[in-house]
Amino acid sequence: MIFPRVLTPLSSVVAALATTMILHEQRAEAPAGFIRVGAAPASEVITLRVGLTSNNVDGLDEQLTSIATPGSSNFRQWLSMDEVKTYAQPSAETVSAFDDFVSANGLTPTVISPNGDWLSIRLPVSKANELFTADFEHFTHPSINGYITRTLCLATFGAKRTCHILQHNTPATETSNTLLVTAYTGQHAEEADLAQFLTTFHPDIPNSTTFTLLTLGNGTNPQGPLDAGVEADLDIEYAAGIATNVPLDFLSVAEGDLGTALFDTTAYLDGIADPPTVVTTSYGNDEANFGASVATKICNGYMALGARGISIIFASGDGGVRGGHDNITQCTNNTFIPVFPATCPFVTSVGGTQDFAPEKAMNSSSGGFSNFFPTASYQAAAVSAFLETLPGDFAGIFNASGRGYPDVSTQGWNFQIVHDGEVVGARGTSASAPTFASIIALINDRLVAAQKPVLGFLNPWLYSTASSAFTDITTGHNSGLICPASCVAFDATVGWDPLSGWGTPNFADLLAAAME
Ligand SMILES: *[C@@H]1O[C@H](CO)[C@@H](O)[C@H](O)[C@H]1NC(C)=O
Ligand SMILES: *[C@@H]1O[C@H](CO)[C@@H](O)[C@H](O)[C@H]1NC(C)=O
Ligand SMILES: *[C@@H]1O[C@H](CO)[C@@H](O)[C@H](O)[C@H]1NC(C)=O
Ligand SMILES: *[C@@H]1O[C@H](CO)[C@@H](O)[C@H](O)[C@H]1NC(C)=O
Ligand SMILES: *[C@@H]1O[C@H](CO)[C@@H](O)[C@H](O)[C@H]1NC(C)=O
Ligand SMILES: *[C@@H]1O[C@H](CO)[C@@H](O)[C@H](O)[C@H]1NC(C)=O
Numbered sequence: 479m480i481f482p483r484v485l486t487p488l489s490s491v492v493a494a495l496a497t498t499m500i501l502h503e504q505r506a507e508a509p510a511g512f513i514r515v516g517a518a519p520a521s522e523v524i525t526l527r528v529g530l531t532s533n534n535v536d537g538l539d540e541q542l543t544s545i546a547t548p549g550s551s552n553f554r555q556w557l558s559m560d561e562v563k564t565y566a567q568p569s570a571e572t573v574s575a576f577d578d579f580v581s582a583n584g585l586t587p588t589v590i591s592p593n594g595d596w597l598s599i600r601l602p603v604s605k606a607n608e609l610f611t612a613d614f615e616h617f618t619h620p621s622i623n624g625y626i627t628r629t630l631c632l633a634t635f636g637a638k639r640t641c642h643i644l645q646h647n648t649p650a651t652e653t654s655n656t657l658l659v660t661a662y663t664g665q666h667a668e669e670a671d672l673a674q675f676l677t678t679f680h681p682d683i684p685n686s687t688t689f690t691l692l693t694l695g696n697g698t699n700p701q702g703p704l705d706a707g708v709e710a711d712l713d714i715e716y717a718a719g720i721a722t723n724v725p726l727d728f729l730s731v732a733e734g735d736l737g738t739a740l741f742d743t744t745a746y747l748d749g750i751a752d753p754p755t756v757v758t759t760s761y762g763n764d765e766a767n768f769g770a771s772v773a774t775k776i777c778n779g780y781m782a783l784g785a786r787g788i789s790i791i792f793a794s795g796d797g798g799v800r801g802g803h804d805n806i807t808q809c810t811n812n813t814f815i816p817v818f819p820a821t822c823p824f825v826t827s828v829g830g831t832q833d834f835a836p837e838k839a840m841n842s843s844s845g846g847f848s849n850f851f852p853t854a855s856y857q858a859a860a861v862s863a864f865l866e867t868l869p870g871d872f873a874g875i876f877n878a879s880g881r882g883y884p885d886v887s888t889q890g891w892n893f894q895i896v897h898d899g900e901v902v903g904a905r906g907t908s909a910s911a912p913t914f915a916s917i918i919a920l921i922n923d924r925l926v927a928a929q930k931p932v933l934g935f936l937n938p939w940l941y942s943t944a945s946s947a948f949t950d951i952t953t954g955h956n957s958g959l960i961c962p963a964s965c966v967a968f969d970a971t972v973g974w975d976p977l978s979g980w981g982t983p984n985f986a987d988l989l990a991a992a993m994e
Contacts, residue, residue, distance in 0.1 A: 508617050508630065509767050515616035518627045520604035524614065527738070528587065528597045529775040530568035530576060538565035538778075542785045542824075543855070546935040548943045548994075554931035556787030559592075559751055566593040566748075566782045583609060592749035593782070596741065603627070720916035724923055727754060736763050737772050740819065744779035753788055755922050755932045758915035760793040760908035762844075764801040765818040770850045777822035777851065784824050784935030789922075791915045793907035794820045794829045794884035795844025797958050798977075799874065799967045802844065804958030812966045814846045814876040820883050821848035826936045827883040828911040829978050830890025831951055837982060838970065839954025840891050841963065843907060845976035847880035854881050856938040860945075860974035867975075873966045885940055886948060887978040888913040917983050921992045933992060940980060943994065947987035951978035 508514065518524075532538070541557070544550045568576075573594070580587050580599065587597040603614045612629040619626075729743060739761075747753050765773060780790045794817060797804035801815035808815075820827035829843035847853075853861050861882045890910035892903035922932040933939065956977040957967035970977050 508628070509764070511621075512617045512619050515618055515625050518603040518614040518616055520602060520607075522603045522614075522627065523600055524603060524606060524627055525598055525600050526606060527590070527741070528576075528599060529772075530572050530595050530597065532566045532593070532595050532778060533569035533572070534565045535778055535781070538562070538781055538785060541565070542781055542935060543938065545785065547856070547938040554787070554934060556931060556934050557785045559748070559786065562748075562782050562785050563593050565785075566595055566778075568595050591741075591745040596745065720913055721919040721923075724916070724919045736761060737768055737776065740776050741779065744776070744783060747783055747788065748779075753783075753786060755787060755934075756789045756791065756915050756919045757783070758791040758912045759819075760906075760911050762793060762795050762802050762817040762820055765816045765821055765848060765850060768818050773818050773822070773850050776819065777824055780819070780822055780824040787932050787934035789915070789918050789933055789936050790825045791911050791918070792820045792822075792825045792827050793911040794827045794887075796830075796842045796906045796908075797844055798842055798956035798961065799844070799846050799876070800958050800961060804842070804960045806960055809958070809961035809965045812873050812875050814874055814967075816846050816848050816876075816880070816883070817844045818848075818850070820844065821851055821881055823851050823854040823881045823937070824935060826885045826914070826940065827979075828907060828914045829884035829887035830905075830907045830910040831887050831954070831978060831982055832889065832891030836953055837889075837949065837951055839887065839951050839956060839975075839977035840905075840907075841955060841957055841967075842905075842959035843884070843887065843890070843954070843956050843977050845882075845884050845956055845968065845979075847877045847882050847976065849877045849880055851881040852879055854937065856941045857882055857885075857974070860941055860980075863973055864971060864975050867969075867971045874968070882974070882976050883979075884976070885937055885979040886914060886981070886983065887951065888917075888982050914983065917985060917988065920985075921989050924989060925992060928993065930993070939991075941974075944988060944991040945974075945980050947984050947991045948979075948981035949984055950981045951975075954978065 545552050545555055545557070547553065576587075576597075583605070585599050585601060585605075587599045590596050590598045601609075606612055606614055607629075610629075614627050614629045616625040617628050618624070729746065740759075743757075743759070747757065768776070783790055795802040797815070797817070799814040800808045800811075802817050819825050829845055830840040831837050831843070832840050864882070865878055884907075888910045890907050890913075891905050893905060893909040893913075894901055895904050895909075896902075918933055918936070925932055936944075950972060951970050952972055954970040954977050955963055955967050957963050957965040961967075968976050974980050
């Protein structure tokens with residue numbers, strides 16, 4: 479089946495758009511485990527979130543890099559809510575282009591983020607299919623009751639409208655996966671102009687081509703809490719156990735779609751004038767399940783929070799090089815699976831270690847390289863030094879030009895917790911991330927007492943003046959919790975590596991580096 483169908487234009491705006499669609503996002507097949515149920519009924523009303531392009535992401539990136547890099551003149555001069563908004567909000571042109579589009583199509587969007595860059599629209603499937611050249615269907619998964627409504631392809635404005643959807647039940651092949659976009663040829667002058675104008679925004683629709691369920695429960699879920707056998711809300715207890723007397727809030731996000739939950743969290747924090755200085759989350763999913771544009775939009779949200787002086791911390795994952803959780807069917811597959819949001823360059827991702835003397839990286843500590851985000855400038859030297867340690871015949875398949883993660887690690891195996899009055903051991907980077915967050919909160923506490931600014935976005939500091947404040951972890955092999963140790967994976971090395979990052983923090987040294 480090849481789209482587009484013939485549209486009945488509703489107005490001149492739509493008439494023009496109908497011939498100038500740009501492929502927004504597509505995937506050849508739903509991710510493994512999802513089962514197609516059938517076409518979504520035309521009358522089903524769905525809610526789509528639309529992310530408008532922020533007017534100056536590059537400017538915010540540049541500003542944040544400067545503020546977060548030791549030695550710069552504005553080091554740690556974090557921005558206010560309103561200052562961040564000037565970068566994060568969409569431009570007037572973007573807003574007006576989007577307003578024209580929605581009013582021409584009888585849609586009533588609701589602005590759902592303080593920075594005005596996310597909107598929500600409710601519309602029937604028939605209209606969503608028509609306006610976005612989509613093909614909304616129902617999919618189910620063994621871990622859920624019922625179904626979710628998703629499309630494998632979604633096109634928006636800016637170039638020739640060419641969103642080809644694979645035939646149902648046709649296995650995906652390399653070839654079928656690459657023929658999906660036809661570049662805009664600019665045949666008609668008015669189309670070219672309109673395209674130029676309209677590419678000032680790109681809708682991102684997290685729960686359309688994104689397959690990221692948020693299901694609480696255990697490590698057998700395709701995603702979910704990045705720990706095996708413990709509940710997500712233990713995170714607050716892990717943190718409270720270490721950062722005693724540091725005020726702590728637990729933000730609970732409704733069960734549903736992980737991308738939506740992550741976005742809801744950033745939107746909530748964007749709207750708080752006096753936000754917490756450290757935020758830690760122990761959830762993630764295989765990066766590919768998000769899709770690049772949604773992952774980028776969410777990651778830019780962490781950039782904006784980092785610029786306000788918030789340290790954003792994520793667990794790296796519990797599947798070693800094989801995603802958030804490895805499973806036995808994947809062990810001989812050497813294509814490594816990175817985990818998002820741990821791969822976002824604006825979060826600090828935390829891997830896990832076990833044992834003492836020597837302390838080693840856990841086999842399950844997720845780490846590797848992003849396929850969406852390039853190696854961050856702050857880590858360029860660390861990553862290239864690690865890559866030089868790999869043998870020429872290294873069998874692992876990964877993106878050597880991607881953002882390397884995790885950044886740091888802490889203990890995550892046999893982590894002592896009190897449960898129902900009993901001391902028991904828990905495991906997972908879900909324990910490691912709040913542990914590291916607690917250490918950062920304790921250091922912030924000392925900085926505030928000394929009337930110094932808080933640590934904020936950590937990474938440029940972690941990879942420079944603070945890198946020697948860690949116990950280097952030099953043993954470990956992240957083949958996964960389930961996959962045997964003989965499976966291809968990374969090895970911990972001297973210096974930064976994609977299992978343990980810089981290693982585990984030495985509190986006194988990290989505090990001294992923070993006070994410098
Ligand atoms: C294991 O992973 C494979 C490939 O990703 C997937 O098809 C399968 O459903 C997974 N099994 C479990 C039990 O999660
Ligand atoms: C998107 O997610 C929201 C909240 O989880 C849900 O209400 C809505 O039905 C979803 N839309 C689609 C297309 O699945
Ligand atoms: C936890 O894993 C078990 C074993 O696979 C499964 O039967 C159970 O449904 C899972 N529980 C939840 C809450 O997902
Ligand atoms: C190996 O894993 C990659 C990444 O998940 C996947 O795209 C590919 O289909 C897998 N290959 C096989 C033969 O299962
Ligand atoms: C590898 O990473 C780079 C930088 O992020 C990206 O441009 C490229 O598309 C990635 N390659 C693959 C095959 O994912
Ligand atoms: C991974 O490490 C843990 C902790 O040492 C161990 O219990 C588990 O058996 C290891 N997994 C494999 C497949 O060897």
